[in-house]
Amino acid sequence: MEIKILGTGCNKCDDLYDNVVKALSKAGKEADIEKVENIVTIMSFGVMSTPALVIDGKVVISGRSAKVEEIEKLLK
Template sequence: MTSIKILGTGCKKCIRLKENVEAALKEMRVEADVQKVEDINEIVQFGVMSTPALVIDGEVKIVGKVASPEEIMAVLPH
């Protein structure tokens, strides 16, 4: 199963990114383990300095913006 982490401190942009991830997964009919990471120390371990960020299967895919569901679908494993 795909592992997805949304990195951010809980701001509106982070919440919006999580909603867009869920919309992308639903449209693609893909199940994934989606986690919200708000611990700044864990976020820094990914080398991310700007949030929100999207991590898929341990790899940082999108940083510093709220990606649209279409952008998320483009980086999700098929």
């Protein structure tokens, strides 16, 4: 599984990253996690509002952070 956190390094972006790590641990899953801060790369995903969460190439959350439980459901 490949996960990308799209954002320019704001607090919400950091919160989303932390919650993804926690959700992976709770779900007993492993993934390659990458923080993407380059605005051109972020825009290439069609994301206009950050933070955003991309799982296996698909944007699943955009413009907000997410709670651990919500991310855990997305990982299944």
